[in-house]
Amino acid sequence: MQERLQKIIARAGVTSRRKAEGLILAGCVTVNGRVVTQLGSKADPAGDKIVVDGRAIRPHGQRVYLLLNKPVGYISTVSDPEHRPTVMALLRGIRERVYPVGRLDYHSSGLLIMTNDGDLANYLMSRASLVPRTYQVKLAEQPAAGKLALLERGIALDGRRTAPARIRPLVRRDRPWYEVTLVEGRYHQVRRMFERIGCPVLKLKRVRIAFLTDQGLRPGEFRHLSPREVRRLKGHG
Numbered sequence: 001m002q003e004r005l006q007k008i009i010a011r012a013g014v015t016s017r018r019k020a021e022g023l024i025l026a027g028c029v030t031v032n033g034r035v036v037t038q039l040g041s042k043a044d045p046a047g048d049k050i051v052v053d054g055r056a057i058r059p060h061g062q063r064v065y066l067l068l069n070k071p072v073g074y075i076s077t078v079s080d081p082e083h084r085p086t087v088m089a090l091l092r093g094i095r096e097r098v099y100p101v102g103r104l105d106y107h108s109s110g111l112l113i114m115t116n117d118g119d120l121a122n123y124l125m126s127r128a129s130l131v132p133r134t135y136q137v138k139l140a141e142q143p144a145a146g147k148l149a150l151l152e153r154g155i156a157l158d159g160r161r162t163a164p165a166r167i168r169p170l171v172r173r174d175r176p177w178y179e180v181t182l183v184e185g186r187y188h189q190v191r192r193m194f195e196r197i198g199c200p201v202l203k204l205k206r207v208r209i210a211f212l213t214d215q216g217l218r219p220g221e222f223r224h225l226s227p228r229e230v231r232r233l234k235g236h237g
């Protein structure tokens, strides 16, 4: 059956559908030896030989869904030009080409979903999915009165207002801990929000993504998501 090329590439776990479109436009995709740069192009995953960046794709590659508890000191990309350790080094025994869904800073720790399912990755990263992510943060000092309410209502970051957030105190001391729940994941969002109110974040840990928690996962460990968890993440059950 003929299907759009970007859909076949995403389903094979090479990358997300949007990035697959970029690869097609950039001339990195061939079908039966011919370069295809037309975005609407279709192919038959069962019969055509589709090559992306010089590697033939396996159209029905096994889908893999992992939940990793990233330690501080790992970068959440597949490779790093500065040669810092990446989260890939933590995935012993996983042969599929999975990649992280979103980012956790080098200095942050906690939950990261890794998968080769481009459609799920796209969905989770889209603004429309509204998947809540919860962080525990240690602040350099107690925020001034009223400042947290500002963050909860939303502030302008990069010219766009942040979505309402939920913030509650966890440990009250000079360097207090708070729990922050966001439904979006913009670049360094938590750190930048607290910097904006004059309270730098000293530690940041993601402890929950939707209904998934770090229970039973020590830093550096990962587990496979169950089929039910994957269905729930996709919003079907």
Ligand code: URA
Binding pocket: 103, 104, 105, 108, 187, 188, 189, 190, 191, 192, 204
């Ligand atoms: N927000 C940040 O600032 N850093 C992270 O790693 C995650 C969310």
